[in-house]
Amino acid sequence: MNKKILILGLIILFPFSLLSQYAFVNTKADDIYQDGVEYFEQKQYTAAQNKFEEYQNHKNNERLKAENAEYYSALISIYLYHSDGEKRVKSFVEFHPTHPKASEAYFELGNFYFREKNYAKSIQYYEKTDDDKLRGEDKTHFQFKLAYAYFSRRAFDEALPYFNRLKRRDNQYQSASNYYAGYIYFEQKDFDEALIDLERAAENDTYKVSTANMMANIYYQRGQYQKLIDYAEDLLPRLSRLEAQNVKLLIADAYFEQNKFSEANEYFQEYRSGNKGKLDRELLYRMGYVAYQMKDYDEAIKLFEEVGIAKDSLSQYNAYYLGGLYLRQENYRYSSNAYEQAKLLNYNQDIAEESHFQLAKLNLKQGNTANAVAELSSFIEKHPNSSYLTQANELLSEAYLNSNAYEQAIEFLESINNKSIKLKEAYQKVTFYQGAEYFNQANYYRAMQLFKKSVDYPQNKSLLGETYFWMGESFSTGKKFKDAISSYEKSMRNSNSSDGWYANLNYGLAHAYYNDKQFEKSLQYFKEYLKNGKSATYYEDAVIRLADCYYVTKNYSLAINYYQKAIDDRNSNSDYAYFQKGVVNSIDGEIKLANQSFDKVIKDYSNSNYYDNAIFQKAQLAFESGQYETAINGFSNLLKNLPQSPLRPYAYSKRALAYFNLQQYENAEEDYTLILQNYLTHSTANGALAGLQELYSIMDKEGDLEQYLIAYKNANPNDGEVTKIEFDAAQSLYFNQKYDRAISSFKAYIDNYPDHSLTADARYYLADSYYRNDQLNEALGLFYQVVEDNNTSFNKRSIQKIAEIELNNEEFDKARLYFTKLLDQAENKKDKYNAYTGLMEIAKAKSDYSKMIMYADLILEEAAVNANAINEAYLNKGMANYNQGKYDEAKISFQNAVDAAKDEYAAESQYMIALMQYNSQAHQESINTLFELNKQFGSYPHWLGKSFLLIADNYYAMEEIFQAKATLNSIIENADSKVLKDEAQLKLDLIEEEQGDAQNKQDSTEKSVKMEEVIENDSTKN
Incomplete structure (x- = not known):
């Protein structure tokens, strides 16, 4: 029985021993797992991972906890930046798809990358997360973080629904969601929705500052300027430097819109002092406008100039105000440039119209009458219904009265049927001036046409008298002496003795009567002319001609007296006086005295005609x-x-x-x-x-x-009348400038009458018809034949034409030979002028500057036939000195040309003076000289265009970039010459390119500064 009891005891004890042993083992495994959890919660990730991996390897682990340990261990690999972390998490989800942590794994991966600000990765894993399996705060976190990740990637359409969900319920992200939703609506310009969200966000002190910029902007966009001011001024002290800058600008703009310019200026200046970069053009314009309204005109000009020139409406307004400011300062040149830009841009028709009118008035005010005419004509054409139209017509009339652009003026005035008195006066003047210009160019036919038009409008009696005088001069030059006498007499009836031409009027009448062989009348006017004394322009000639009149009227004693007077006065025609004295003595039978006079000519005047x-x-x-x-x-x-x-x-x-x-x-x-x-x-x-x-x-x-x-x-031949008629018919075609028909007629005449006495003259006229028809090769051969035959009075003219054609052909040796022949046969100043001018041109072509100067001086001393000749000589002398680097001497010659006459030679001389000033860096002087050129020589478009190009160069050298660009834009818009337009465009492109390079350099610096500010701002937040 005891044995049984023992066995039973053993049996009973054994299970408990096994159970106890099992419990002991499991308790140890649980402790490992629990330690891992505790370490994980304490963020001791390495220790936690060790415990979780130990648990996974423990033979007594539980499956569910082992899977949890695998999950946490994978997460820790992510947290510790292990290279296999992401792979381990994905592996967990793949092998345990039904595990409660499977969905949470993607959420945690998203959270990790969110914390790392890798929003693209976080979105990738958040989108794989089943948010229905998330509970409580995790779901709220998920929605906000996914929305923020979208927001950070500017995927606003994806972010907005999440923010809208979150902002409508009570949660920790409600204010933030209001802020970000408001931000998105702001970016999408839905300002009403944005304002609702931002105002709610601003209830949270965290967002009160960060919403300031957007809310202020929204108030501005909605025109709630006072609300913006009240809101922003109260918030301003709490803002960072960068945030405050933007808000100050908005406050300034709000005051600007309310026309409170003093307050606006205060904030604009605060903004400017805190701004390290270049201000944008629109801001500069607003600041300039504020300064303008505050009457700080210098500051306004400075700011408006910084705005610069572009093809936009801002530039038009900017240029318009600049024009007015410069006009206020009486800086008419800069004002003109500004109004020119405002006119051209044409975004606002009213501003373009007023700027156009102001520009025209300024041109007239500065004496740039040619430009004034052009601008006023253009204004009337473009703005026929303008309120300024009446004034523009009156100003145009005034401009024409002062204009050198006579042909354009005539064309315009002739287009008006019912001319007012003012316009009639203008027409009388401009036709006279254009006629005088043709006269100075020796184009007497065209001069006469214009003079006749002028006398048809006899508004001004004095001008009428002067016009008739020059008509007389034109007729006299054309040897139409009866017509000349008639014109001179009309001039005398409409002139006073105090008129500048009156003395020469007596000479003109005397000369015309003399050539019409009315010597008795002629000598009376010569005597009247000589009362002006030796300073009279034609005194020497008048003495000689008076002597001639007495000679022809057989009053030999008085003839001798006046020939002797010429000799005593050392008259430049003393050789002629001696000769004529000999002739008169011979008539009187004083043979000895006659021979003495002839001997004087032979001995002392061997080169005399x-x-x-x-x-x-x-x-x-x-x-x-x-x-x-x-x-x-x-x-x-x-x-x-x-x-x-x-x-x-x-x-x-x-x-x-x-x-x-x-x-x-x-x-x-x-x-x-x-x-x-x-x-x-x-x-x-x-x-x-x-x-x-x-x-x-x-x-x-x-x-x-x-x-x-x-x-x-x-x-x-006896039938001389028939041949004379044929010759006269051909000659008439020649004189009427119908050269093609004249060529045919003269060729036929020469073929039909090869030996007639008029054939030599016909050959000359044929040659000259070819010459005037620009058929120089045909002309040259015939001129050579005329000179070789030497049986016509046109021999000398043919020598001159040969010289001119050979010069044109750059056959300089041949040209020199014939110009020298012309000089040898010279009978008067005009012959000498033609010869010296040709020789001077040859010297110029060969860059022989010393000879250029020599011939220029000879023209001035011996052959100054008219103002054009004088100026041509001065210009060439100036250019020769300039090319030798003798700038002082060059300037003297150029200035002499400018002072002598207002022709194209003077225009070029004025330009050369300005160019020398530019080269010596006297830029303001150069600009002044060029504007004077525009004023005095507006009828010469080539030099007008060249002057504006040089004005632009001067402005650029002075760093007046606005003025330089405005000037070049004006040339591009208004010049007729493609060459000038292209050159202006090239210069403008170079300026734009250089300005662009400078701007890029500055932008690079600004980016660097802004980056430093961002870094500084982020560092304060962290």
């Missing part, structure tokens, strides 16, 4: 005195030494007669024969035939008389 005449007259006196040998010696001297003299046929004729009287018949025959061989169409040919006939009769010789008679008849 009267040298051959003096020799001839002295020989003639000997002939008339029966001193035939002496006469023969004199005539032979002329024939031997003066091969170009037009007196040669006369000398042959007289010498033949002297030989005849000495009965030296063979010598006489030889001279007559020479005349008939070389001068068949000359007036002496007929006498030579008669003399030869008489000789043959005396000598009882047949000779070649019949042959010479036939040749003479061929050269001088």
Whole structure:
């Protein structure tokens, strides 16, 4: 029995021993697991992971806890940034898909990456989370974090529904959700919804500051300016520097919109002082406008100029206000540039119209009448219904009165049928001025057309008198002396003795009567003219011509007196005075005195045009005195030494007669024969035939008389009237500038009458028709033939044309030869001018500056035929000195040209002065000179355009970028010349490129500054 009891006891004890042992083992495994949980909760992740992995490996672990341990261990690998962490979590979910922690695993992965601010990864795992399995706060956390992750990735459409859910219920994220929802609505410009959310968020002190910017912006966008001010000014002290900057700007803009410019200025200045970068254009404009309203005009100009030029409405408004500000300061040039920009941009029609009108007025005010005419004409065309129209028409009339753009003025005024008195006065003036300009250019035909138009509007009596005077000058130049007399007399009836042209009016009348052979009347006007004294322009010529009048009217004693007066005055025509004195003495029978005068010419004036005449007259006196040998010696001297003299046929004729009287018949025959061989169409040919006939009769010789008679008849046919009519018809075509028809007619005439006395003249006219028709090669050959034949009065003109054509062909040696020949045959100042000018042009082409100066000086000293000639010489002399680096001498010549006359040479000279000032960095002086050019020489568009290009260069050199760009834009918009437009565009592109490079450099600096501010801001938050 005891044995049984023992066995039973053992049996009973054994199970308890096993149970006790099992409980002991399990208790130890649970402790490991529990330690892992505690370490995990304490974030001692390494220790926790060790415990969880130990539990997993324990042989007595429980399956569910082992799976939990696997889950926590995988999470810890993520937390500890183990490379296999994410893989382990994914593996857990894959192998335990039904485990309660499976859904939580993705949520925790999302949370981890959310904490790491890896929002893309967090979104990836949050989207895999089944939020229906999340409970309580986990669900709330999940919704907010997913929404915030979307928000951070700017996936606003995905974020907004979550924020909207959270903001509608009480939870820890309610204020934040209001804030972020408000932010999203703000970004989407749904300002009403945004304001509701932001105002709720701002109830929480955490978001009061961060909502400030957006709420202020919304108040501004909704036009609630006072609410913005009240709200923002109260909040401003609590904002960070960056946040405060933006809010200050909004406050400034709110005051600006309320026209409270003093308050706006205060905040604008605070904003500007705290801003390290470049202000944007719109802000600069608003600040400039505030300064303008506060009458701080200097500051306003500075700010408006910073706005710069672009193709937008802001630039138009900006330029308009700049124009007004510069006008207030009487800075008319800058004002013009600004109004020009406002006119061109044309976004606001009213501003464009007013700017256009102001620009036109400014041009007129500055004396830029050509520009004023252009702008006013354009204004009237573009704005026919403008309230300024009446004023514009009046100003245009005034502009034309002062304009140098005469042709455009005439065209405009002729388009108006019913001219007002003011417009009639303008028309009278501009037609006169244009006529005077043509006259100075030696275009007398066009000058006369304009003068006739001017006298049709006799509004101003003094101008009428002056116009008739210049009509007289034009007629006189064209050798229409009766018409000249009529015009001069009309001028006298409409002029006063105090008028500037009155003295020359007496001279003009005297000259016209003289050439019309009304010598008694002529001498009265010459005497009247000489009362002006030796300072009179034509004093020397008047003395000579008065003597001539007395000579022709046979008042020889007074003629001698005035010729002697010319000699005593050292008149430049003393050679002529001596010659004429000899002629008068010979008429009076004072042969000795006559020979003394002729000898004076021969001895002292060997280059005189009267040298051959003096020799001839002295020989003639000997002939008339029966001193035939002496006469023969004199005539032979002329024939031997003066091969170009037009007196040669006369000398042959007289010498033949002297030989005849000495009965030296063979010598006489030889001279007559020479005349008939070389001068068949000359007036002496007929006498030579008669003399030869008489000789043959005396000598009882047949000779070649019949042959010479036939040749003479061929050269001088009896039907001379028919050929003269044909010649006159061709000549009429030439004078009427119908050169194509003239060429055909003269060619036919030469073909039909090759030996006629007028054929030589026809050949010249044919050559000149080709020349004027720009057929220079055809002209050149004919001119050479005219010179070679040497049997026309046009020989000298042909020499000149050959020289000019060879110069045009750059055959400089040939050109020089013929200009020199022209100089040798020069009879007056005009001939010398043509020769010296050609030689000067050759020197210019060869860069022979010393000769350029020499010939320019010779023109000024000996050949100053008119104002244009003087200015051409001054300009060339200036350019020669300029090219040699002699700038002081160059400037003197250029200034002389500017002072002498207002022609194109003067315009170029003024430009050169400005260019030298630019090169010496005297930029403001250069600009002043160029604007004076625009004022004085507006009728020369080439130099006007060049001047504006140089003005732009000066502005750029002075760092006046706005003015430089405005000037170039004006050229591009208004210039007619493509070359000028292209050059202006090139300069503008270069400025834009350089400005762009500078801006990029500044932007780079600003980005660096802003980055530093962000870093600084983040560091304060952390």
